[in-house]
Amino acid sequence: MTSATAPRGLWIAGAGGLGREVLDTALAAGVPVAGFLDDAPYSSVRGLPVRRPAEFEAGARYLIGIADPAVRRRLAALLDGLGGEPATLVHPRALIAPDTVLGPGCLVMGGAYVSSSVRLGAHSQVQYNATVGHDAVLGERVTVLPGGNVSGAVLLADGATVGSNAVVLQGRKVGEDAFVGAAAVVTGDVPPGEVVVGSPARPLRKDRPATD
CATH class of the missing domain: 2.160.10.10 (Hexapeptide repeat proteins)
Structure with missing residues (x-):
């Protein structure tokens, strides 16, 4: 995924139930969402693309839509290490x-x-x-x-x-x-x-x- 092709907006880490609720929250707040980050074999969720976390682009904004604190710690470390900006x-x-x-x-x-x-x-x-x-x-x-x-x-x-x-x-x-x-x-x-x-x-x- 390159800067020329990556959709702008917030990336939601986690495409499960809470991730979709994060999408609902973003829509209500008027925050554009680029897509989801998830290792599961989805191609899209609710009409938005799903990418693997390792494909995350430096400088993009993300929010973790997963309830498990240990998973949030792991994903935050990964995405921060890739140059992500937590929103x-x-x-x-x-x-x-x-x-x-x-x-x-x-x-x-x-x-x-x-x-x-x-x-x-x-x-x-x-x-x-x-x-x-x-x-x-x-x-x-x-x-x-x-x-x-x-x-x-x-x-x-x-x-x-x-x-x-x-x-x-x-x-x-x-x-x-x-x-x-x-x-x-x-x-x-x-x-x-x-x-x-x-x-x-x-x-x-x-x-x-x-x-x-």
Whole structure:
């Protein structure tokens, strides 16, 4: 793919369900989309071309439409190494309060509310109808899945995930790469790498699958 033939606009890394929702967000925000980046054998998705990530062109803008933080970390490293520029995308029906900073590559979807004095690290996602309270700090590649509620002054470390309709109470800390299951209520700090479920949230038993 050369600069003479490459379509202009945003490239979405990931052509699956979330990638298509990123496309919907871009269309609502009036952001032109050039196509998708994916290793799957698609030729096109929703009428847009699909290229392999290794074919990405230096200087082009991208956003990663994949929920898995580990995959986002790998793809960001690849695309940055190829000279890509991470873009931040906010749906016009999302609300971002004053004194809030969104890092490069962030995604905020429709119906989301991010309160005042919040910090979102690079490649973090606040998905549709999720909320993030005042003074919260989200590290890099954090994911707040649909309907998740992050209260004020919460710290979500790099790679943490808050599941659909889960709640993290005021001032709590969720460690690096930890996972809060769907509808869980986090009343205490969550150690790095831990998977917690239930209300109040407790570590997942090894013989029971995660709920999100």
